[in-house]
Amino acid sequence: xxxxxxxxxxxxxxxxxxxxxxxxxxxxxxxxxxxxxxxxxxxxxxxxxxxxxxxxxxxxxxxxxxxxxxxxxxxxxxxxxxxxxxxxxxxxxxxxxxxxxxxxxxxxxxxxx
Amino acid sequence: xxxxxxxxxxxxxxxxxxxxxxxxxxxxxxxxxxxxxxxxxxxxxxxxxxxxxxxxxxxxxxxxxxxxxxxxxxxxxxxxxxxxxxxxxxxxxxxxxxxxxxxxxxxxxxxxx
Numbered sequence: 179x180x181x182x183x184x185x186x187x188x189x190x191x192x193x194x195x196x197x198x199x200x201x202x203x204x205x206x207x208x209x210x211x212x213x214x215x216x217x218x219x220x221x222x223x224x225x226x227x228x229x230x231x232x233x234x235x236x237x238x239x240x241x242x243x244x245x246x247x248x249x250x251x252x253x254x255x256x257x258x259x260x261x262x263x264x265x266x267x268x269x270x271x272x273x274x275x276x277x278x279x280x281x282x283x284x285x286x287x288x289x290x291x
Numbered sequence: 292x293x294x295x296x297x298x299x300x301x302x303x304x305x306x307x308x309x310x311x312x313x314x315x316x317x318x319x320x321x322x323x324x325x326x327x328x329x330x331x332x333x334x335x336x337x338x339x340x341x342x343x344x345x346x347x348x349x350x351x352x353x354x355x356x357x358x359x360x361x362x363x364x365x366x367x368x369x370x371x372x373x374x375x376x377x378x379x380x381x382x383x384x385x386x387x388x389x390x391x392x393x394x395x396x397x398x399x400x401x402x403x404x
Contacts, residue, residue, distance in 0.1 A: 232356070232359065232360055232365060233360075236353070236356045239356075240349070240353070243345070243349045243352075246345065247345055247346075252345060252371065254369070254370070254371045255368070255369070255370040256368070257352075257367070257368040257369075258365065258367045259365040
């Protein structure tokens with residue numbers, strides 16, 4: 179898991195105007211360091227998290243939102259009782275950027291605390 | 292808007308085991324007292340809310356979550372930067388109950404504060 183540890187220690191960086199989405203080979207390499215994340219049919223990096231109470235669900239939502247503000251990179255969230263689906267993509271490149279994987283790795287680290 | 296005011300002042304009540312979903316006529320009557328809510332293609336009562344910042348978005352999410360806990364009736368939420376879609380339905384009746392409309396009216400009242 180050293181790849182994931184490294185990724186979680188990075189920060190999102192501003193994207194250059196000319197920057198493109200990362201290619202599938204790079205995406206697959208980054209994905210392999212994340213536990214249980216997948217690239218969904220719309221090209222988003224996503225994972226579903228389960229919780230035993232609504233309080234635990236909302237604590238997680240707020241931790242993810244705090245991280246989103248600090249990194250200035252905001253996921254889409256689907257929130258129900260005891261479940262949250264987190265989806266990242268990078269609008270400015272029209273696909274996935276390294277920033278999406280950095281945030282996913284940080285959320286993995288959060289979920290283990 | 293007196294209908295909406297009345298609905299917002301109610302509380303969710305526990306459902307009897309034999310209770311059925313409300314019928315389309317009752318649903319239409321309750322819906323007419325709510326501003327901008329609709330019944331979506333899956334039969335959920337839903338509304339999309341827009342916000343000018345992520346902070347405002349998350350404050351709204353947390354107000355809705357607090358209401359959900361107090362009323363013990365929890366919506367599905369789709370949360371992105373500056374937008375929240377709220378969807379209510381009542382699992383125990385396999386459709387819509389009056390509780391869904393009570394919570395929608397309370398959220399309308401929250402959104403005006």
